Every structure is written in C-alpha cells, then in structure tokens.
Amino acid sequence: MRINIPVHLRWGDLDAYQHVNNVEIFRLLEEARVRAFWAPADPEEERPPTAVFEPGGESLSLISGHRIEYLRPLDYQRAPVDVAIWFTEIGAAMARIGYEVYDGTSDAPRVRAASTMVFVQEDGYRPRRISEVERAAWSPYLGDPVPFSRRS
Amino acid sequence: MRINIPVHLRWGDLDAYQHVNNVEIFRLLEEARVRAFWAPADPEEERPPTAVFEPGGESLSLISGHRIEYLRPLDYQRAPVDVAIWFTEIGAAMARIGYEVYDGTSDAPRVRAASTMVFVQEDGYRPRRISEVERAAWSPYLGDPVPFSRRS
Amino acid sequence: MRINIPVHLRWGDLDAYQHVNNVEIFRLLEEARVRAFWAPADPEEERPPTAVFEPGGESLSLISGHRIEYLRPLDYQRAPVDVAIWFTEIGAAMARIGYEVYDGTSDAPRVRAASTMVFVQEDGYRPRRISEVERAAWSPYLGDPVPFSRRS
Amino acid sequence: MRINIPVHLRWGDLDAYQHVNNVEIFRLLEEARVRAFWAPADPEEERPPTAVFEPGGESLSLISGHRIEYLRPLDYQRAPVDVAIWFTEIGAAMARIGYEVYDGTSDAPRVRAASTMVFVQEDGYRPRRISEVERAAWSPYLGDPVPFSRRS
Numbered sequence A, B, C, D: 001m002r003i004n005i006p007v008h009l010r011w012g013d014l015d016a017y018q019h020v021n022n023v024e025i026f027r028l029l030e031e032a033r034v035r036a037f038w039a040p041a042d043p044e045e046e047r048p049p050t051a052v053f054e055p056g057g058e059s060l061s062l063i064s065g066h067r068i069e070y071l072r073p074l075d076y077q078r079a080p081v082d083v084a085i086w087f088t089e090i091g092a093a094m095a096r097i098g099y100e101v102y103d104g105t106s107d108a109p110r111v112r113a114a115s116t117m118v119f120v121q122e123d124g125y126r127p128r129r130i131s132e133v134e135r136a137a138w139s140p141y142l143g144d145p146v147p148f149s150r151r152s
Helices: A022-037 A132-141 B022-037 B132-141 C022-037 C132-141 D022-037 D132-141
Strands: A003-007 A059-070 A081-090 A094-102 A111-121 B003-007 B059-070 B081-090 B094-102 B111-121 C003-007 C059-070 C081-090 C094-102 C111-121 D003-007 D059-070 D081-090 D094-102 D111-121
Touching: A003 A022, A022 A059, A022 A081, A022 A094, A022 A111, A022 D022, A081 A132, B003 B022, B022 B059, B022 B081, B022 B094, B022 B111, B022 C022, B081 B132, C003 C022, C022 C059, C022 C081, C022 C094, C022 C111, C081 C132, D003 D022, D022 D059, D022 D081, D022 D094, D022 D111, D081 D132
Parallel strands: none
Antiparallel strands: A003 A081, A059 A111, A059 D059, A081 A094, A094 A111, B003 B081, B059 B111, B059 C059, B081 B094, B094 B111, C003 C081, C059 C111, C081 C094, C094 C111, D003 D081, D059 D111, D081 D094, D094 D111
C-alpha cells in the first residue's frame, strides 16, 4: 500500500535545459514527505492517515541519506505530479522510505528514490524511538525495496 | 474583476526565521503569473480564460520591475494560498499587474505587489505588440492601482 | 560611499530562458545584505565594517518592502557579481537601502533595487531602535535615493 | 588526485531547522560540478584543468542518479565550503564522480556523495562518446569509490 501525495510543480523548477532540474526533484520529494508524515499545525487541514509525526517541540526528523534515479525528464505541467511513497524499513529510531514520481502521462515513473529518515530530540540531536502511534500509522505502508535499475 | 490562482506552498519556502522567505514570495507570484497568463502546452490542461499568452516560439514575456509590500508573515500550510491578480495598465507592448496574496485565515492580504511585464520577440528582445486576442482576454481584468500603504 | 559585496552566481540561478531568473536576483540581494550588515557568528570571519547587526538572540531584521528594476539580463559567470549597497535613509527602527548589481563587463548596472528593513524584537515583533553602534557604522554609507528610471 | 572547488553558501540555503537544507546541498554539488567540468563561455575566466566539457551546441550532460550521505549538519558561513571531486569511473558515454564537502572547521567531511553523469546529443538525447580531450583531462582524477559508511 502506498501513500499518494499530489505535489504541484512550479515553472521556476525548470533549469536552463528546460526540464525540471534534478535538484528540484528533491524539493518535490521533501514536500511529499512533509505532507505524508507531518501532523499539520492546524488540525483542520486535510492530511493522509500517516501524517502523525509532530515536528518541533522536542522532536525533529533529519535526512541521513538519499539515493535517486532519474528515468525520464519531467516537464512543467499545471496538474500536480503524483509522488507515491512507502516504507521499506521501520526501525527503532529510523525509517527508510521509497518514492516513485508519476506525471500522469504514462504508467512509467519519471523518478525512483529512497531516503533514510532519523528521528532525534531537538536538544542535542540524540535519537528518539519511533512512537507506538507512529508505528501503527506507518506499518500498513511497509513494502518492498525500491527497484533501482542501475547501480548508482 | 480579478483572476484567482491557488498556489501551493512548500515547506522548503520557509527560511531560518520559520516564515515563508520574502524571496520565495516572488516565486509564488511567478507561478501565479504563469498559470494566469500562459497558454498551457497541453490544451487539455485547465486554465483561466486569461491564459492566452503563447510563450516560446517567437515571443517571450520579461519582467522589467517589481514592487512589493509584506504586510504580515506567511506560515506554511497545506492548503494553497490565493493569489488575486488584476491588470493596472495594458499598454502597447507592456502590461502592469497587481497582486494580493491571501492565506484563507483572514480577509487581510499578507502581501501586495505589482509587476511590469514586457512582451518581446525572442530574436533580439525587440518589443512586440500585445495581440488582439490577448487584449480581449485581459481587458475585463483591468482595475485600480495597487493600494500600497507605505512609500517603498 | 558604498559597500561592495561580491556575490557568486550559481548555474542553478538560471531559468528556462537561460538568464539569471528575476526571482533569484532577490536571493543575490539577500546574500549581499546578510554579508553587508550581519555580524558573523565566528568573529574571525572577514566582513565589512558595516557588519554589526547581531541577528538572533533578541533582535531580527525583517524586510517590509522591495522595489526593483531589471535593466539588462544577467548571464551565468564564474566571477562574482558586485552588489553595491548604500543607505538611502536611516530612521529610528528602520532603514532603507539601495543596490546596484554589476557583472564586471560594463559600467552599467544590470539591476537597481531598494529595500526597507525593519528591526524588531524576536518576542512579538515589536520595533526596536537602531543602536548607536549600528548608526555609527552605517551613517558613512548614507547617500542618494536609487535613481529608478521608470515608474514601477 | 582531487579537484577542489570553493563554493559559497547563501543564508537562503538554510531551512527552518537553521542548517543548510539537505536539498540545497545538491545545489552546492551542482555548482561544483559546473565549475569543475564545464568550459566557461568566456575563455578568460579562471577554471580548473578539468573544465573542458563544452555544454550547449550539440552536447549536454545529464544526471542519471545520485547517492548522498549527510554526516554532520552544515551551518552558514561566509567562507566558501570546499567541494572535493574525483572520478570513480570513466566509461564510454558516462562517468561516475565522488564528492566530499568540507567546511574548514575540521578534517571530517560534512557530506559524501556520488553522481552518475551521462553525455548525450542535444538532438534526441542519444549518448555521445567521451572525447579524447575530455578523457585526457579527467583521467588524472580517477580514484577510489566513495567510502559510504551506511547502506542507503
């Protein structure tokens, strides 16, 4: 099972090659991650059932690594892209997630990626355990590793 | 009459002060401008009736100036902000537009801004006249100057 | 007298039109402002004599408005651009500054701009007075208004 | 042997967590790559001996993948960071490069990363072979794989 997050492109994401810049793809993944996992400040805001992480206060999520493959160029469009996210591992104080980005014009993803998230206490960045609420919300979305096609 | 363009924020628009950065506000206005005035590459894409400018080919739109007032800080939210746009002048080869940005929590805008757009030919950046199609689509949205509250 | 801040471009500042994007120009001005006015966290770091504002702690500087004119397109280059900055007004709790951006290929600026900076207390954003240290460091750089060439 | 490229940070690279944002690190790597490998448009510009790739015209370099590990947070500083780059593989129409980012405060890198670059013809994105000039300029910088410390 996957979490599907629509993320809107911006014309400013294009670079001089006139495609969405490879760096900006990480900005899209970041936005999908925030919308997928973070509880909104305003509880009235719509969010997926996995958005239970409470940032700020005493807890932060950090990124300790990424891996990405760009399969096909992504052009600007008004309709949002679909960022499909799932967990590939849920550990004690960390989680690994996979992503695929679809632009709606084909069944083939434009991008495949994986990130390692680490949960820490704001004070000193000591690891903090994933809570029972988080584990219960996230476990249904645990799935296979990202099928990277080339070594990278 | 105004053109209302929903633009989605990104968590990455925040700066170290934890509000949407003043530079990123211009990125939101740029995106609103593209969605308000540019004809989409794919004619199936939804767009407002003012989106008749055909970028590329022989014609470009350049920005020759901006003016902006930041009235209240803008926080991250999942719901899009509303960028209201109107024309304050439609000249021969240029147009001036006004903007107000609303976050949905109050009737007061967060930001007021104005931009001058110049239409040029790609070859040599010579000015090109606003077409009859453009003038007809845009004239209903001609309105008052932006009510800037302070000298800036 | 002007404060001259070298600011390095990035290829990623270019947009699909292959010039430095008009929004990114504000990022260059922001960086020049930080280097011109903020005291570095590490006192060993080189900085101009005007870099006496101590951000964080109890004091913040906010931007309440900008005005800008783009005179000529700016291309990517490895050498930094020169951002010349001066004060056009030093008030009680605010200051206005002017900028001109030069790329080293001619005596004509690429961009002219002006910003209004407001100094506030972090707690509640109440205005705080410009200190005597700040006023003494900044007054030598008080000069004429920005010679904007068009109404904008 | 490594290519050492100084890259200047911008205050705007910080995110709401007040460190250089993980996405912006890729922007720094992109800038280092452009300065390391691209021949400048103006032959008078200073550049390292590896800057022999002629972008535009008929040839483009695309990124087909990245891998990164964030080892320690990176703070804003006025002095440039040092991006050390080397080749880990030089193939027929592709090359793999490694990077380490140092902030000058310690001998330990803040970031380790690797990218796969593909050289293509602008027309249709067909692969094009690495030229003899490129191979001769780049081969002295061929070295060991990036010592990633964790699986990612």
